[in-house]
Amino acid sequence: MRTDRTFTMLKPDAVEKGHIGAILEKINASGFRIVAMKLTQMTTADAKEFYAVHSERPFYGELVEYMTRGPIVAAILEKENAVEDFRTLIGATNPADAAEGTIRKLYAASIGENAVHGSDSDENAAIEGAFHFAGREMF
Numbered sequence: 001m002r003t004d005r006t007f008t009m010l011k012p013d014a015v016e017k018g019h020i021g022a023i024l025e026k027i028n029a030s031g032f033r034i035v036a037m038k039l040t041q042m043t044t045a046d047a048k049e050f051y052a053v054h055s056e057r058p059f060y061g062e063l064v065e066y067m068t069r070g071p072i073v074a075a076i077l078e079k080e081n082a083v084e085d086f087r088t089l090i091g092a093t094n095p096a097d098a099a100e101g102t103i104r105k106l107y108a109a110s111i112g113e114n115a116v117h118g119s120d121s122d123e124n125a126a127i128e129g130a131f132h133f134a135g136r137e138m139f
């Protein structure tokens with residue numbers, strides 16, 4: 001994946017609450033181009049692998065339960081400085097600390113159920129995008 005791309009998931013809580021449209025609107029309005037997107041559901045094995053870096057954290061089991069309980073929207077987004085700009089758009093992990101107007105401030109319920117994922121580096125964006133999409137699904 002090119003380095004002007006990032007990977008996102010609209011997490012199960014955001015999908016359950018009917019926030020897909022509003023969040024995508026904000027993503028588009030912030031200048032990101034959607035280059036891959038689908039509604040999908042992660043298996044337990046998928047979520048354990050995706051979040052393997054957190055396997056020793058006390059919230060790992062809760063995180064895997066949450067991320068597998070319903071469908072997510074997975075997407076790859078393109079924009080200059082995509083990784084950093086998208087992390088700014090989504091806000092802090094804990095919505096209580098997130099800046100006004102950020103996606104997590106607007107739509108997240110808690111530090112665990114925080115509505116949206118954003119890759120934390122170009123390297124992880126490429127790994128995470130490839131985890132969810134085949135080459136022919138990226139445009």
Ligand code: IDP
Pocket residue numbers: 054059062063092093111112113114116117118120
């Ligand atoms: P990030 O999503 O902002 O990059 P990470 O620290 O990478 O945050 O954590 C991954 C995900 O794990 C978070 O988005 C959130 O869903 C969950 N999480 C992080 N910290 C906690 C916690 O203290 N309690 C419960 N869930 C957490």
Ligand code: MG
Pocket residue numbers: 120
């Ligand atoms: Mg992270």
